[in-house]
Amino acid sequence: MKEKKISKSAVQRMPLYLDYLRSLLIKADVSQYISATAISNALNLGEVQVRKDLASISSLGKPKIGYSVLDLSRELEDFLGYSNVNEAVLVGAGKLGKALLNYQGFGQYGLRILAAFDRDAKVVGKTSEGKIIYPIEKFPQIIKKLGVKMGIITVPVQSAQSVCDLMIENKIAAIWNFANVSLKGRKGILIHNENMAVSLAVLSNHLRRYLDTNKKHGGK
Amino acid sequence: MKEKKISKSAVQRMPLYLDYLRSLLIKADVSQYISATAISNALNLGEVQVRKDLASISSLGKPKIGYSVLDLSRELEDFLGYSNVNEAVLVGAGKLGKALLNYQGFGQYGLRILAAFDRDAKVVGKTSEGKIIYPIEKFPQIIKKLGVKMGIITVPVQSAQSVCDLMIENKIAAIWNFANVSLKGRKGILIHNENMAVSLAVLSNHLRRYLDTNKKHGGK
DNA sequence: AATAAATCAGTAAAATTATACCGATAATGT
């Protein structure tokens, strides 16, 4: 099995495929087949792009037939790491932090948040739906024991970088950052920023151009 | 002033610049200058990339000096459309919908959610922090009156596509979708999916590769 | 058995995005 390189953009399309396939599995029987063409129509993506993406993680596609929906789902799950659970810890048990901590939906994507940390003694120790919130001082000790490699940051802007540093010191390799700053990491460490402002930028930029065009070219 | 084309990736970096500049303005006086180089260091981005991005929206950069932090912020705000408010409506006043509706932070980014819609009569009519939730049937009528062009979707998966269609029929041009499906739009209509699964895909993919590498090459 | 239709998968080309390079310019120090 040769290791193909998969672009980041392609990685981001994979969960869309998986979601779609899962929806098919719910609707109909498990022995269905589907073609890249059909998927591309359903998801409004380029036919070639879908075929390329799928080819990069699977080789079960049969001409004239397509892919077994079930098998392809399995392969996507494997690729995305949903089959072997991703364990994570979370720092910052405020509003957002607690919401994520208690969010059941992550299970579907193979994510399990094992523990949370906070520096506020008031929230520490309390469990919400079985999860424990530790004082931040215990971070190194507990991370070492758990061997977790993914960290979620839900602290206010000011402390985000120091939490990030703390995580990296303790061998966290992938960081999901919900604080509204772009954090400084290190080579090999992935920092993924979940920034609503970024989304808004895309949206409002589109809107501005859209409205301009319609004004200029006399759009109705 | 010639219209330069700005890549989508570049657009997504703009709010990062703006956030950083704003943080500088808070910390120090308003007559500061900053260079693209300094920004690139702070945000851990390529120097050339930052300079290019800034050049595409501003021409106030002075050699040896850099940009006026305040002026550049203004230009970024203009570009991002934060200066002239973006108005939006939201469909789906469930948990997430209400959270967004009441989230104060959007103001900072020039977003104002004017009204919400839901098909459940129980939530309709009630106001939470001054916002009104209308029955979905009134959508066409009210959108027409408000002239809003941005729509936010926070309904369950099953109804997301029909809400999307409804929005497009009523001349919404940019859709921010929080439902966990990829929606089908139409040319000219932007659909931006806020999908946590996508983020998770990026993270867990990185992690898998990271762990593999460290295993193979004997990373301690 | 032969033909047609649908689809995969590999290679090539095009488009997009990021990076490198270099001359011009403004401030600073000599």
Place this chain on the structure above:
DNA sequence: ACATTATCGGTATAATTTTACTGATTTATT
């Protein structure tokens, strides 16, 4: 005043990503 330094901004190059094309493969049809 002149050299030096930091920085901008444009052009050129490289890398990445998407799209197009083509041949091979499998099923259905005549």
